[in-house]
Amino acid sequence: MQLMIEQLKESKNTWMASHVADAEYPTALSENGLALYQALHASSSTSQLVLPLTARTNNLSFYPVDCHPLTIRYAMTLANFWNDEKQREAVMEYLTQIMFEADSAASLFVGFFKGKPAACGMVFQDAEQALICDVHALPLPNQEDLIEEMTAYLTTQIAPSNQSVHLEQTAQ
Numbered sequence: 399m400q401l402m403i404e405q406l407k408e409s410k411n412t413w414m415a416s417h418v419a420d421a422e423y424p425t426a427l428s429e430n431g432l433a434l435y436q437a438l439h440a441s442s443s444t445s446q447l448v449l450p451l452t453a454r455t456n457n458l459s460f461y462p463v464d465c466h467p468l469t470i471r472y473a474m475t476l477a478n479f480w481n482d483e484k485q486r487e488a489v490m491e492y493l494t495q496i497m498f499e500a501d502s503a504a505s506l507f508v509g510f511f512k513g514k515p516a517a518c519g520m521v522f523q524d525a526e527q528a529l530i531c532d533v534h535a536l537p538l539p540n541q542e543d544l545i546e547e548m549t550a551y552l553t554t555q556i557a558p559s560n561q562s563v564h565l566e567q568t569a570q
Contacts, residue, residue, distance in 0.1 A: 403444055403564050406529050410522040411439060413504055417495040424495075431492025434485055444564040447530070453547035457540065458509035458517055460551050469496055471508045471515040479534050479568075505555060509548050511538070517548040521555050528556040531566035 418424045418432045463472045473493035480486045496506070503524060509517035519533035530552045535544035549565065556563055 402527060403529065403562070406522065406524060406527055406564075407439075407442070407444065407531075407566060409503065409524070410520075410529060410531065411436065413502070413522070414496075417497060418492060421495065425491065427488050427491040428495055429492075431488035431490070434480065434489050435492060438479070438568050439566075442531075442566050442568045444529070444566050447553065447563045447565050449553055449563060451550040451553045453543070453550040455540070455543045455547050457511055458544060458547050458551070460548075461508050461510065463496075463506035463508060464498070466494075468508055469506075470494055472496075472506050472518045475508060475515050475518040475536060476532055476534050478536055506532075507548070507552065507555070509535075509544065509551070511540075511544060517544040519548045519552045521552050523557060523560055525557075525559060527562040527564070528560045529564050529566055533565075 414435065415432060418428050461468055463469055473490045476493060477486045477490040480489055503522050505521045507519055508515050511517070516538060517535040520531050522529045522531060530549060533545055533549050533552070535541045535548065538544065553563060
């Protein structure tokens with residue numbers, strides 16, 4: 399089981415890298431952002447989730463990232479994980495390069511709080527398992543509630559055939 403989830407994490411990391419690594423003319427800033435993203439995920443851990451998850455709050459409006467304006471909002475939200483302004487700028491440049499294919503294993507979501515993007519997360523899945531990752535919320539007073547709410551929502555976006563759902567967590 400652990401080997402399968404590690405393979406799924408590797409597939410997610412390969413997909414995430416492809417947006418810069420496969421680009422014809424990647425910018426130095428986006429390459430730096432990719433390196434920062436990869437460094438963060440190099441020491442990530444996963445834990446299996448017991449479904450269903452429920453959140454204590456219901457403050458977010460959720461949107462699938464299906465167009466470039468939402469990609470930018472996703473990037474802005476996740477890039478706030480980095481405290482250093484130059485790193486945040488590089489990660490944002492990298493994340494705005496994400497391109498979607500119709501059959502992609504990745505689904506990204508942005509949660510809006512009081513009309514503004516405040517949380518984000520990704521579901522990366524294959525036919526048997528799903529990985530919830532890159533869950534982050536802006537540093538608001540209710541940040542932990544927003545992260546909990548986003549995580550619970552992401553579990554509702556998993557294909558019913560998936561028997562195994564894991565949460566990938568990173569430490570800063």
